[in-house]
Amino acid sequence: MAAVSRARRLKLRVFRIVTLVVFGAFFLIPIYAMFEFSTRGNGVDAPRTLDNWKAIGTYPDMVAGIVNSLELAAITSVATLVVLVPTMVWVRLRLPRLRRVIELISLLPLTIPAIVLVVGFGPMYLWLGTNFSDSILTLSFAYSILVLPYAYRALDAGLAAIDVKTLSEAARSLGAGWPTVMWRVIVPNMSSALLNAALLSVALVLGEYTIANNLLYPNLQVELVSLGRTNAGVSIAVAVASLLFAFVLLIAISFFGRPRRMRSEVA
Amino acid sequence: MMSTSRSGVEVRLEDLRRRYAGVTALDGLSLTMAPGELVALLGPSGCGKTTALRLVAGLEEANGGRVVIGGEDVTNVPANKREIGMVFQAYSLFPHMTAMQNVAFGMQLHEVGTEERRKRAGEMLELVGLSAHANKYAHQLSGGQQQRVALARALAIEPKVLLLDEPLSALDAKVRSRLRDEIRRVQLEVGTTTLFVTHDQEEALAIADRVGVMNAGRLEQLGPPTTIYSRPATPFVAEFVGLTNRLPGVVKGREVEVRGTRLPLVKPDSTDGPAIALVRPEAVSVAADGDVSSGPLIGTVIATVFLGATSRVTVDLGDITVLAQLPTSDAVALTAGTRVRLSLRTDPVLIARDEKAPTEA
Numbered sequence: 001m002a003a004v005s006r007a008r009r010l011k012l013r014v015f016r017i018v019t020l021v022v023f024g025a026f027f028l029i030p031i032y033a034m035f036e037f038s039t040r041g042n043g044v045d046a047p048r049t050l051d052n053w054k055a056i057g058t059y060p061d062m063v064a065g066i067v068n069s070l071e072l073a074a075i076t077s078v079a080t081l082v083v084l085v086p087t088m089v090w091v092r093l094r095l096p097r098l099r100r101v102i103e104l105i106s107l108l109p110l111t112i113p114a115i116v117l118v119v120g121f122g123p124m125y126l127w128l129g130t131n132f133s134d135s136i137l138t139l140s141f142a143y144s145i146l147v148l149p150y151a152y153r154a155l156d157a158g159l160a161a162i163d164v165k166t167l168s169e170a171a172r173s174l175g176a177g178w179p180t181v182m183w184r185v186i187v188p189n190m191s192s193a194l195l196n197a198a199l200l201s202v203a204l205v206l207g208e209y210t211i212a213n214n215l216l217y218p219n220l221q222v223e224l225v226s227l228g229r230t231n232a233g234v235s236i237a238v239a240v241a242s243l244l245f246a247f248v249l250l251i252a253i254s255f256f257g258r259p260r261r262m263r264s265e266v267a
Numbered sequence: 268m269m270s271t272s273r274s275g276v277e278v279r280l281e282d283l284r285r286r287y288a289g290v291t292a293l294d295g296l297s298l299t300m301a302p303g304e305l306v307a308l309l310g311p312s313g314c315g316k317t318t319a320l321r322l323v324a325g326l327e328e329a330n331g332g333r334v335v336i337g338g339e340d341v342t343n344v345p346a347n348k349r350e351i352g353m354v355f356q357a358y359s360l361f362p363h364m365t366a367m368q369n370v371a372f373g374m375q376l377h378e379v380g381t382e383e384r385r386k387r388a389g390e391m392l393e394l395v396g397l398s399a400h401a402n403k404y405a406h407q408l409s410g411g412q413q414q415r416v417a418l419a420r421a422l423a424i425e426p427k428v429l430l431l432d433e434p435l436s437a438l439d440a441k442v443r444s445r446l447r448d449e450i451r452r453v454q455l456e457v458g459t460t461t462l463f464v465t466h467d468q469e470e471a472l473a474i475a476d477r478v479g480v481m482n483a484g485r486l487e488q489l490g491p492p493t494t495i496y497s498r499p500a501t502p503f504v505a506e507f508v509g510l511t512n513r514l515p516g517v518v519k520g521r522e523v524e525v526r527g528t529r530l531p532l533v534k535p536d537s538t539d540g541p542a543i544a545l546v547r548p549e550a551v552s553v554a555a556d557g558d559v560s561s562g563p564l565i566g567t568v569i570a571t572v573f574l575g576a577t578s579r580v581t582v583d584l585g586d587i588t589v590l591a592q593l594p595t596s597d598a599v600a601l602t603a604g605t606r607v608r609l610s611l612r613t614d615p616v617l618i619a620r621d622e623k624a625p626t627e628a
Binding site for chain 1 (some may be wrong): 324325326345346347348349350351352353355357358359360361362363372373376377417420421424430
């Protein structure tokens with residue numbers, strides 16, 4: 001018996017390691033290749049150099065693009081959560097019949113190609129630009145819609161894991177108004193779902209190109225492409241940096257985003 | 268202790284009504300609870316008892332009627348301003364807080380100072396016997412412990428009324444009866460007027476000052492447990508609370524004749540004709556087959572169930588079966604297959620006319 005299970009465990013271990021290596025290679029080789037390219041010196045035998053990386057700061061458009069995208073990512077993820085969490089809680093508590101409808105609507109952006117969305121957004125942004133603001137930050141409206149399916153899924157899983165109705169009724173009976181219920185009871189118990197939703201939003205916004213490019217807003221990806229035409233080395237360096245940033249975010253979230261009970265059990 | 272000094276307030280439900288999409292859940296419930304009283308609402312599922320409790324809590328809105336707590340009409344006051352304490356059927360502790368933090372949560376919202384809060388939360392946990400578990404999270408506590416923390420949490424804000432919504436039904440039998448007694452002890456100690464909703468008659472009869480039996484959105488009978496059991500006002504109450512034999516008989520004047528035995532009626536105004544007499548198992552006596560003096564009816568024992576001090580004997584009379592409850596010492600000889608004689612005690616009985624027996628939820 002023990003021998004069999006040991007053999008099975010070993011098999012599983014080998015399978016895991018092989019899978020990890022294969023997928024790791026699939027992800028890491030292109031990134032390594034980009035890194036290799038971005039550190040090439042000028043000329044065939046030139047030594048490795050970080051000139052391209054150092055040069056990022058000397059392209060003000062590139063820097064502006066990075067800042068724009070980071071701001072957009074922050075605004076989009078916060079705005080999405082602020083709108084979506086109370087809505088989803090409310091639907092769960094008061095309008096459970098609408099859940100399917102809300103789910104369907106929130107999944108729609110996934111089924112509509114970005115380029116089609118752009119056609120729809122075009123006139124709206126024309127109007128926004130002339131009547132409200134032509135700041136690139138208005139893109140967060142479009143991005144909030146774009147991240148809806150991902151954020152919805154993550155939050156829905158988080159809400160399903162807690163008894164929203166009983167917890168909120170218990171809090172209300174203890175004297176909590178709705179804002180307190182949200183902030184002190186619901187949110188702390190779905191923190192990992194919130195982090196997941198936020199991360200997905202950030203990752204999506206940092207990687208977005210189609211909408212920004214077609215609506216003529218210079219975000220990170222648009223600047224990357226345009227810089228790539230004149231200085232590929234620097235452009236690739238920025239791309240690697242943004243990928244690393246996403247990795248760091250991911251690791252941070254998987255570290256801090258674990259449910260409290262698991263952490264307390266570990267402790 | 269702070270809570271012992273506090274006396275309860277009167278809670279009045281006046282003609283409360285509630286409909287859900289055409290279905291009447293509560294059809295004019297009126298009930299006055301004396302200060303410090305524990306009233307249990309008992310009934311099958313869907314009888315409106317939980318709706319009644321949620322209307323008192325303010326978690327649902329009434330379509331009509333009033334809720335008056337301590338002389339103040341709170342019908343239109345939102346749940347968080349009603350000063351109620353509530354314990355739910357489902358486990359409701361906040362998972363991200365320790366037992367202590369859960370108990371302190373309500374006081375924090377009521378702006379009780381940190382020191383005072385800590386002290387009182389400690390006292391409340393002590394009251395429910397969980398001081399040793401103050402720093403545990405809900406998932407580290409058993410179901411019974413979680414409900415006790417929930418009780419402490421509800422009482423910590425010194426509510427005007429305590430609402431218990433089937434707090435024991437998720438627990439196993441042994442924990443349930445222990446916690447039931449515990450709830451009663453704590454309730455008597457703090458003296459908070461309490462409404463307890465349950466579908467378990469044993470629970471209701473054991474814990475309450477008065478029991479209200481509900482059926483189809485209405486209060487069928489309200490009275491002390493002993494009255495509810497021994498003098499049920501309606502056939503529904505007779506059949507829902509305790510076990511009851513449904514014996515076919517014929518009403519004649521002020522009596523109903525069942526198999527040759529005339530039993531007086533509780534309500535003598537019934538019209539003559541066939542009816543079902545409702546007879547408690549303890550009003551049926553059984554003796555081993557002897558002469559006619561030991562009982563006019565002859566039957567065969569189908570089964571004897573040992574319940575401790577008493578035993579329940581099922582007797583087949585040919586066309587119907589009758590349940591009898593007798594002291595175990597008298598029932599030892601009555602094994603399955605024994606021929607027995609049976610008689611009915613001539614206590615006043617209620618009758619039903621081809622109504623279906625209510626099923627326990």
